[in-house]
Amino acid sequence: MKSISLLAPGHRGCAGCCDAMAAKFTLMGAGEDCIVVSPTGCLEVMTTPYPESSWDVPWIHSLFENASAVASGIEAALKALGKQGPKIIAMGGDGATMDIGLQALSGAFERGHNFTYVCIDNEAYMNTGVQRSAGTPYGASTTTSPAGKVSLGNPRLKKNMPAIMVAHGSPYVATTSLAYPKDMIAKVKKATEIEGPTYIHCHAPCTTGWGFDTSKTVEVARMAVQTGLWPLYEVEDGKVTKVRKIGNNKRPVDEYLKMQRRFKHLFTMEGGAEEIAKIQAIADKNIEEFGL
Amino acid sequence: MAYDMKMDKQKMVVVEGSYAVAHAVKTCRPNVISAYPITPQTHIVEDLSQFMADGEIQNCEYINVESEFSALSALVGSSAVGARSYSATTSQGLELMHEVLFNVAGMRMPIVMTVANRAVSAPINIWNDQQDSISQRDTGWIQLYAENIQEISDMTAQAFKISEDKDIMMPSMTCMDGFILSHVYEPLVLLEQDITDEFLPPFRPDRILDPKNPMTFGAFADPNFYTEFRYQQEQAMQNALKKIEDVASEFYDMYGRHFGGLIDEYRTEDADIIIMAMGSIVGTIKDVIDRLREKNVKVGLLKVRAFRPFPAQAIMNVVRDAKVVVVLDKNISLGMNAGALFIETKSVLYNTDIDVPVIGYMIGHGGRDIPMSTIEKIIADAEEVMRSGIRTESQFTDLKEELI
Numbered sequence: 001m002k003s004i005s006l007l008a009p010g011h012r013g014c015a016g017c018c019d020a021m022a023a024k025f026t027l028m029g030a031g032e033d034c035i036v037v038s039p040t041g042c043l044e045v046m047t048t049p050y051p052e053s054s055w056d057v058p059w060i061h062s063l064f065e066n067a068s069a070v071a072s073g074i075e076a077a078l079k080a081l082g083k084q085g086p087k088i089i090a091m092g093g094d095g096a097t098m099d100i101g102l103q104a105l106s107g108a109f110e111r112g113h114n115f116t117y118v119c120i121d122n123e124a125y126m127n128t129g130v131q132r133s134a135g136t137p138y139g140a141s142t143t144t145s146p147a148g149k150v151s152l153g154n155p156r157l158k159k160n161m162p163a164i165m166v167a168h169g170s171p172y173v174a175t176t177s178l179a180y181p182k183d184m185i186a187k188v189k190k191a192t193e194i195e196g197p198t199y200i201h202c203h204a205p206c207t208t209g210w211g212f213d214t215s216k217t218v219e220v221a222r223m224a225v226q227t228g229l230w231p232l233y234e235v236e237d238g239k240v241t242k243v244r245k246i247g248n249n250k251r252p253v254d255e256y257l258k259m260q261r262r263f264k265h266l267f268t269m270e271g272g273a274e275e276i277a278k279i280q281a282i283a284d285k286n287i288e289e290f291g292l
Numbered sequence: 293m294a295y296d297m298k299m300d301k302q303k304m305v306v307v308e309g310s311y312a313v314a315h316a317v318k319t320c321r322p323n324v325i326s327a328y329p330i331t332p333q334t335h336i337v338e339d340l341s342q343f344m345a346d347g348e349i350q351n352c353e354y355i356n357v358e359s360e361f362s363a364l365s366a367l368v369g370s371s372a373v374g375a376r377s378y379s380a381t382t383s384q385g386l387e388l389m390h391e392v393l394f395n396v397a398g399m400r401m402p403i404v405m406t407v408a409n410r411a412v413s414a415p416i417n418i419w420n421d422q423q424d425s426i427s428q429r430d431t432g433w434i435q436l437y438a439e440n441i442q443e444i445s446d447m448t449a450q451a452f453k454i455s456e457d458k459d460i461m462m463p464s465m466t467c468m469d470g471f472i473l474s475h476v477y478e479p480l481v482l483l484e485q486d487i488t489d490e491f492l493p494p495f496r497p498d499r500i501l502d503p504k505n506p507m508t509f510g511a512f513a514d515p516n517f518y519t520e521f522r523y524q525q526e527q528a529m530q531n532a533l534k535k536i537e538d539v540a541s542e543f544y545d546m547y548g549r550h551f552g553g554l555i556d557e558y559r560t561e562d563a564d565i566i567i568m569a570m571g572s573i574v575g576t577i578k579d580v581i582d583r584l585r586e587k588n589v590k591v592g593l594l595k596v597r598a599f600r601p602f603p604a605q606a607i608m609n610v611v612r613d614a615k616v617v618v619v620l621d622k623n624i625s626l627g628m629n630a631g632a633l634f635i636e637t638k639s640v641l642y643n644t645d646i647d648v649p650v651i652g653y654m655i656g657h658g659g660r661d662i663p664m665s666t667i668e669k670i671i672a673d674a675e676e677v678m679r680s681g682i683r684t685e686s687q688f689t690d691l692k693e694e695l696i
Contacts, residue, residue, distance in 0.1 A: 048511035062392075081323060081373070107357060107359070
């Protein structure tokens, strides 16, 4: 497998960086015959400080909110020029996907372009200093939804992005986690082989933004899955076709929350226990809905 | 150089301006067209869509995007893989593209886009002025303005040739006055396919996104590198000054038509008064000049065809011996109480040995009609300036005082 070399080492990512892992796994799934589009964000900044680049595949960055439109243009152009073959992958963060880039993403999926969109969801605007996004989970303290005397952190639930992409009629939507690389690689491979717009939503713990030791990225990611807060599933033509069962490995959410600085206030502030109970209810709902 | 127009009457047809543009685009063999409908650009994209539906544009994809922002963003992708890429828009659509316009120029993508010039909101107004494209003057796009539908048709092929030149690689806006040109039916010679194929060879950029030879496009440049990227964009713009002239001449040699390079002139040889303007108003001005010349008023026209790059030297050459220069602007830079062409003309004459008074008129905002009598009145003002100097340097034209 030539996979490792497709994202060269020496980039400027933090130790334990989730973006680097997600990009590497994506390229392992897609293979070298691909063109990658990245919106503005950590991945773009850390991999392409001119005149250096970590990308051993053709790669383009245009703006923050237009990766899906750029991918649409690439797909249309390859068709027009009779150069079909390369897989087209857009790979962006939760802000670029769920907030500012949602319109372009929706348009590209509605038009049915043949490409795969990978959302690397680290649940806040990390590149600019951990501000809240539509991916930020309930109760998390970020720099724009900080815990404070009258605040217990982010007051809203995560946007259910995979469901939104299913609603677009995408033939394949899957969730992945950095703790399960084989699963992610297989899902990316499958997504890129299916005709039409396909969507991968990768849960990606950020050591800097979430506040955990740089050696713990995978452990934190695994705990999100084992608590039921991040269910792993595939949806094909609108139907859930595969779910990763937790079974006897099920863990309470406080074990996940305790690992991270962004939830620390829930264990020290008055009212925190009630918030943790609400987060447990979110996990329980997922477990019931997907039969985890 | 004198250009003897050889318009072949046998070849002339009467079509709508938008159709002339769509036909010109088709003849240029685009690979990707991406556009979002907005009045008064719609007829252009409808005609292109019909060409697509009838299979008349080979090796081309038309993307029905969900916004102007995505219209131009999609062309970033298509251009990056080597596709000749086209869009059309106006007004609010162009303003929505603002961020992408800079990006396209910075990434040196030779996209061509027709702008059917229209006023900007608020108040919302669908009629013509040129505030939309003027407000994008610093984005790094070449901007050409057309006088009539023959010129906008011909300009389309010229724009691709200019933009795609290896020494340029900058995007172009071809600007036509909304409704006045986009919806008017006039006789013209449509671009001939055989001549255009010879005039405009296929787009073959040196660098494309290709898995066989992976390259990184759109890297970030820190303070050590950013300045040089900006410098090279400016160099490309300076290269375009000559290229625009050369392409217009080459076009004349092959098609027999010439509407100017960077600028065009009409009866300027002995003119005391030089009127400067861009776009369809030029036709009205020529008629007024003919009328006044019969009364021995020495007035001539300097048509500005290229607003970016700005034709400083060409303008200086024409106005050098004039007694007064009058600049008409279908736009305003709010807070300067003046239009952009006026401001820039004044700026290029400063620090030179040319000493000529320049006065400016903001005119035709939001589609306000510009009758010949208004132009005559402005020229009468200019005659007064020759006699007794400037009283008002820049002003609104035909203001309805009773509405204020």
